[in-house]
Amino acid sequence: RSQKYTARKILVEFQEACETPLPRLRQVVDAMAVEMHAGLVSEGGSKLKMLPTFIDHLPDGNEKGLYYAVDLGGTNFRVLRTQLGGLEGRVIKQEYEEVAIPPELMLGTSEQLFDFIAKELVSFVAREGEDFRLHEGQSREIGFTFSFPCKQTAVNSGTLLQWTKGFKVNDAIGQDVVAALQGSIERRGYKMRIAALVNDTVGTLAGGRYWNNDVMIAVILGTGTNACYVERAESISKWGGELPKSGQMVINMEWGNFWSSHLPRTYVDELLDNESLNPGEYGFEKMISGMYLGDCVRRVLVRMAQQAGIFGPHVPHKLLEAFTLQTPDMSKMHHDDSSDLKMVAEVLKTVYGIHNTTLGIRKIVLAVCDIVCQRGARLAAAGIVGILKKIGRDGSTANGFIRRNDVNGIHDELTVNSIGGSGKTVVAMDGGLYEHYSKFRNYMQQAVRELLGDAAKNVFIELSKDGSGIGAAILAASHAEYV
Ligand code: ADP
Numbered sequence: 001r002s003q004k005y006t007a008r009k010i011l012v013e014f015q016e017a018c019e020t021p022l023p024r025l026r027q028v029v030d031a032m033a034v035e036m037h038a039g040l041v042s043e044g045g046s047k048l049k050m051l052p053t054f055i056d057h058l059p060d061g062n063e064k065g066l067y068y069a070v071d072l073g074g075t076n077f078r079v080l081r082t083q084l085g086g087l088e089g090r091v092i093k094q095e096y097e098e099v100a101i102p103p104e105l106m107l108g109t110s111e112q113l114f115d116f117i118a119k120e121l122v123s124f125v126a127r128e129g130e131d132f133r134l135h136e137g138q139s140r141e142i143g144f145t146f147s148f149p150c151k152q153t154a155v156n157s158g159t160l161l162q163w164t165k166g167f168k169v170n171d172a173i174g175q176d177v178v179a180a181l182q183g184s185i186e187r188r189g190y191k192m193r194i195a196a197l198v199n200d201t202v203g204t205l206a207g208g209r210y211w212n213n214d215v216m217i218a219v220i221l222g223t224g225t226n227a228c229y230v231e232r233a234e235s236i237s238k239w240g241g242e243l244p245k246s247g248q249m250v251i252n253m254e255w256g257n258f259w260s261s262h263l264p265r266t267y268v269d270e271l272l273d274n275e276s277l278n279p280g281e282y283g284f285e286k287m288i289s290g291m292y293l294g295d296c297v298r299r300v301l302v303r304m305a306q307q308a309g310i311f312g313p314h315v316p317h318k319l320l321e322a323f324t325l326q327t328p329d330m331s332k333m334h335h336d337d338s339s340d341l342k343m344v345a346e347v348l349k350t351v352y353g354i355h356n357t358t359l360g361i362r363k364i365v366l367a368v369c370d371i372v373c374q375r376g377a378r379l380a381a382a383g384i385v386g387i388l389k390k391i392g393r394d395g396s397t398a399n400g401f402i403r404r405n406d407v408n409g410i411h412d413e414l415t416v417n418s419i420g421g422s423g424k425t426v427v428a429m430d431g432g433l434y435e436h437y438s439k440f441r442n443y444m445q446q447a448v449r450e451l452l453g454d455a456a457k458n459v460f461i462e463l464s465k466d467g468s469g470i471g472a473a474i475l476a477a478s479h480a481e482y483v
């Protein structure tokens with residue numbers, strides 16, 4: 001390039017392009033609420049899929065017995081068992097195991113992927129201690145947490161709509177993922193029943209609700225990002241079936257695919273999207289989630305290396321490779337509070353073999369991390385406030401009321417007309433990004449407070465660690481065949 005950019009100039013330009021001042025965030029909030037509505041009215045009405053989950057009642061603590069969960073996320077795979085003791089005993093005992101998903105399975109065949117899950121599950125079950133007890137005659141019932149968009153036809157069946165987060169197992173698209181896993185388990189000679197197909201957001205919602213009745217929304221910030229919430233069934237105009245007795249339905253938003261012209265999109269986002277496995281899709285996720293944040297930073301550094309030579313006369317080879325800067329490493333650099341930015345130097349050295357950076361350059365690298373982190377966190381906050389707005393809990397509508405409903409012994413707030421309301425709303429959060437990247441978490445919480453103003457006192461954002469796994473097991477309990 002003939003143009004002479006300095007690294008500073010690139011930095012300032014990037015910063016300006018990423019800015020998320022309150023008025024802009026408010027436009028994102030409004031766009032989220034509008035798109036939610038559109039996605040509920042008709043299928044394909046919005047980029048937000050707003051998928052009905054067939055979960056029309058949430059756990060209340062009465063669940064009892066031994067249940068399992070398998071959780072296929074974006075990076076890790078978990079198996080879990082939990083012995084539930086009802087309101088008194090609650091979670092009596094729980095065990096889980098976690099393995100990284102072998103990368104080749106993310107691009108292989110459906111059979112390979114589901115066989116891997118079945119193999120891990122079966123071996124986990126085989127190593128069960130005597131203190132975990134099934135009832136007489138009860139088969140093993142499983143909640144299957146599957147964090148990809150599925151069109152459900154029942155609580156325990158659903159076909160995969162598309163892959164996200166770096167997965168591309170083509171023959172699985174359009175398949176019933178419950179039948180596929182069930183088949184793999186049976187081929188291994190085991191008899192288990194998948195009682196519920198659970199998006200990770202829904203598992204987190206259920207896991208949060210198990211302990212706290214005020215949980216209305218769940219958000220995942222991990223490899224990918226997504227949210228679900230409790231909607232009034234009658235608001236789901238596209239719903240063709242009978243309305244559930246509870247009057248409610250959990251909606252899996254698939255908010256990763258949200259798009260709005262108000263989002264601060266830059267050249268980095270364009271490049272990242274073009275080179276991704278799902279171009280044109282999941283644009284919100286690509287600005288926010290753990291799989292992508294590090295790569296956004298890397299792409300700015302590439303520009304600085306190419307146009308301003310910040311890493312010397314040659315651009316380090318590995319810096320040009322996608323996804324080489326992982327978000328945990330970005331986070332390490334970002335949290336470096338040493339005066340000479342030791343950790344920034346260390347990460348650049350170990351990841352890219354870049355030596356001898358000046359403090360000035362390290363400061364610029366740190367600033368890039370801050371810009372990317374802050375943008376992602378504030379957009380996630382706008383998404384959350386958009387949901388609060390949709391369900392009338394953002395404080396923008398005065399004189400609303402909450403009607404309490406008691407259907408089938410299930411006590412729930414926000415059943416009908418929960419506009420305004422003075423009740424508490426809890427947002428259950430899970431995912432490695434939110435859990436481990438504290439600057440991200442702080443920026444997000446701060447932006448939620450800014451957006452809500454006074455209403456912030458009624459909104460609680462709480463980490464619900466491993467909620468997606470245990471929530472799925474609890475949903476298996478409440479949808480079990482054996483009662
Ligand atoms: P999954 O999304 O696969 O279910 P997790 O919720 O455990 O898994 O999230 C894992 C993701 O969280 C990682 O891919 C990474 O992007 C992000 N992450 C994990 N640890 C950190 C960290 N220390 N700092 C920033 N991001 C992290």
Ligand code: MG
Nearest residue numbers: 073200222468
């Ligand atoms: Mg997960």
